[in-house]
Each structure stands twice: as structure tokens, then as C-alpha cells.
Amino acid sequence: MYPSCGFDASPARVFPNVTFVDAEKGNEGCVQLLQEAGLKAIKTDIREYHPAEEHDLLILLNPAIPAEWATCHLSTGGYIIANDYHGSASQLAQKPDQFLLFGSIDLVNMPGQNKDGKAIISRNIEGLFEQVSSPEEFRRLRPDAFEFKAGLINSMAERGIIDASPSD
Numbered sequence: 001m002y003p004s005c006g007f008d009a010s011p012a013r014v015f016p017n018v019t020f021v022d023a024e025k026g027n028e029g030c031v032q033l034l035q036e037a038g039l040k041a042i043k044t045d046i047r048e049y050h051p052a053e054e055h056d057l058l059i060l061l062n063p064a065i066p067a068e069w070a071t072c073h074l075s076t077g078g079y080i081i082a083n084d085y086h087g088s089a090s091q092l093a094q095k096p097d098q099f100l101l102f103g104s105i106d107l108v109n110m111p112g113q114n115k116d117g118k119a120i121i122s123r124n125i126e127g128l129f130e131q132v133s134s135p136e137e138f139r140r141l142r143p144d145a146f147e148f149k150a151g152l153i154n155s156m157a158e159r160g161i162i163d164a165s166p167s168d
């Protein structure tokens with residue numbers, strides 16, 4: 001299942017039975033276009049999605065939703081392919097009792113960068129999800145990432161997707 005798929009049909013190139021789900025918040029028309037391409041696509045808010053069976057694979061690529069809105073539909077032993085642009089991978093990494101970090105897919109060789117576009121798959125996740133003790137430490141270590149995440153959190157809080165008030 002690919003929640004928040006937008007117009008991205010790419011998983012259908014490699015997986016035989018993908019369910020695409022999108023609420024069309026900013027990507028109007030995407031569900032119909034996927035359907036016209038012969039794909040199984042459902043227009044709904046993921047919070048209103050109630051599949052008959054759990055899914056064995058989730059794709060969380062820039063989903064603009066908290067990961068748990070989708071992971072509640074994952075079967076035990078299932079897989080998740082997640083990126084971290086919207087913090088999905090980090091959210092999963094914070095739940096080691098539920099999710100095992102398996103490896104990384106490194107897309108450094110992206111098309112358009114005069115490279116060959118090959119993905120590098122590795123079991124090495126060392127250094128990828130190191131905890132920081134405070135926002136100040138995060139800002140000091142990775143100022144650009146801090147600014148991006150802060151903007152994202154504020155935007156999601158404004159839309160009521162997350163509660164960004166400081167915890168004790």
C-alpha cells in the first residue's frame with residue numbers, strides 16, 4: 001500500500017499488486033489518473049481507509065502524514081520502505097520494539113546529476129538515526145536539516161496533523 005501516493009505510480013513498476021491511497025490534498029486528479037492507468041487507487045483520507053486485509057508492504061515516500069496512520073495497516077512481519085523527507089523513517093526508528101531497521105537504499109546516483117541512477121542497497125545503518133539531546137544540539141550539528149524540520153513541524157502543527165507543544 002502506498003498512502004499519500006500523489007501522482008507517483010513508480011511502485012507499480014516493480015510490485016505486482018499495489019494499492020494507492022490519496023486524499024488529493026494538493027494533488028487533485030491523481031487518483032483518477034492512476035485508475036485510468038489500470039492501477040488500484042482509492043481516493044480517501046488514510047484515516048478513513050479500512051482495508052479488508054492488512055498489507056505486507058508500505059511505501060512511505062514524502063507522505064505528509066504521521067507514519068502511524070499507515071503502519072496500523074501493516075501485517076506482522078511486513079516491510080516498510082520509507083524516506084525521511086517528512087520524518088517517516090525517523091518516526092519508525094523511534095519505535096524499535098515495533099520496527100526493525102533493516103538497511104538503507106542510497107539514491108546518491110540520481111538521474112539529472114550526471115550519474116547513472118543506480119540505487120545502492122546496504123545493511124549498514126550506522127550513524128543514520130543518532131539521537132540528539134535537544135533541539136539546540138540538532139541545530140548546531142545540522143543547521144540546514146534543523147531549519148527544514150522546524151518548518152515542517154510548524155506546518156503540520158498548523159494543519160492539526162501533529163501536536164507540537166513542548167513535552168515535559
Ligand SMILES: C[S@@+](CC[C@H](N)C(=O)[O-])C[C@H]1O[C@@H](n2cnc3c(N)ncnc32)[C@H](O)[C@@H]1O
Nearest residue numbers: 004005006022023024025027045046061062064
Ligand atoms: C508531498 S505529496 C507526496 C506525493 C508522492 N508520495 C511523492 O513523493 O511524489 C503528499 C501527498 O499526501 C496526500 N495526503 C496528505 N494528507 C493525506 C491524508 N490524510 N490521507 C491521504 N493522503 C494524504 C496529498 O494529497 C499528497 O498527494
